[in-house]
Amino acid sequence: GAVVSQHPSWVICKSGTSVKIECRSLDFQATTMFWYRQFPKQSLMLMATSNEGSKATYEQGVEKDKFLINHASLTLSTLTVTSAHPEDSSFYICSGPGLANSEQFFGPGTRLTVL
Amino acid sequence: DQQVKQNSPSLSVQEGRISILNCDYTNSMFDYFLWYKKYPAEGPTFLISISSIKDKNEDGRFTVFLNKSAKHLSLHIVPSQPGDSAVYFCAAAGGTSYGKLTFGQGTILTVHP
Numbered sequence: 001g002a003v004v005s006q007h008p009s010w011v012i013c014k015s016g017t018s019v020k021i022e023c024r025s026l027d028f029q030a031t032t033m034f035w036y037r038q039f040p041k042q043s044l045m046l047m048a049t050s051n052e053g054s055k056a057t058y059e060q061g062v063e064k065d066k067f068l069i070n071h072a073s074l075t076l077s078t079l080t081v082t083s084a085h086p087e088d089s090s091f092y093i094c095s096g097p098g099l100a101n102s103e104q105f106f107g108p109g110t111r112l113t114v115l
Numbered sequence: 116d117q118q119v120k121q122n123s124p125s126l127s128v129q130e131g132r133i134s135i136l137n138c139d140y141t142n143s144m145f146d147y148f149l150w151y152k153k154y155p156a157e158g159p160t161f162l163i164s165i166s167s168i169k170d171k172n173e174d175g176r177f178t179v180f181l182n183k184s185a186k187h188l189s190l191h192i193v194p195s196q197p198g199d200s201a202v203y204f205c206a207a208a209g210g211t212s213y214g215k216l217t218f219g220q221g222t223i224l225t226v227h228p
Contacts, residue, residue, distance in 0.1 A: 004158070006158075009156075034215070034216075042220065043119075043204070043218045043219060043220045043221060044159070044204065044216075044218045045218075046215055046216065046217070049215065091156070093158050093159075095158070103149065103161055103164060104161070104216060105161065106151075106158030106159045106160070107158050108156075108157050108158045109156065109157060109158045111156060
């Protein structure tokens with residue numbers, strides 16, 4: 001299957017700072033990538049759809065000004081958590097679409113802890 | 116509003132026996148269903164999928180069954196192996212939201228040697 005990488009794999013930051021998470025498709029090009037968030041013992045929740053060359057599409061309830069998404073190229077999407085607070089601590093995962101209908105390949109995830 | 120539900124948070128099975136993981140959905144627009152396996156601190160790994168035009172799809176030890184009238188799907192793993200121990204998520208897609216996946220809460224499967 002396709003390979004998606006994320007960087008960093010974990011990050012600890014102070015409240016009020018901004019954190020950037022990178023998502024790269026290593027062996028395919030993606031005009032669309034997806035960002036999910038998973039809280040402990042909960043499901044993966046889609047946050048937004050990242051679109052290459054245009055604005056991201058955010059799911060209901062997700063603050064677009066807080067979670068900035070940039071899809072600068074066909075292999076890179078970034079998620080910036082601005083002015084992070086402890087409640088933003090979560091596991092953030094990106095994915096890229098596969099060849100089959102709706103199949104997605106997920107990155108390894110980024111564990112964010114905001115102190 | 117939880118559109119995809121996995122009502123069993125955990126399942127424990129003996130090695131060699133069958134594991135059956137269940138998933139229910141409420142949105143009749145869903146037309147494609149997937150199962151993912153996930154280890155802690157890792158991204159989900161795709162296992163198997165099924166289109167709504169089918170009621171069964173098999174891949175090695177994994178079989179997914181779909182009952183559209185009941186809006187229910189299940190994943191069968193046989194024989195179960197200790198390496199299958201992980202969290203299993205079912206996910207659904209369909210309608211106008213191409214590519215978007217709605218996940219269930221996950222079921223922790225533990226396979227005992």
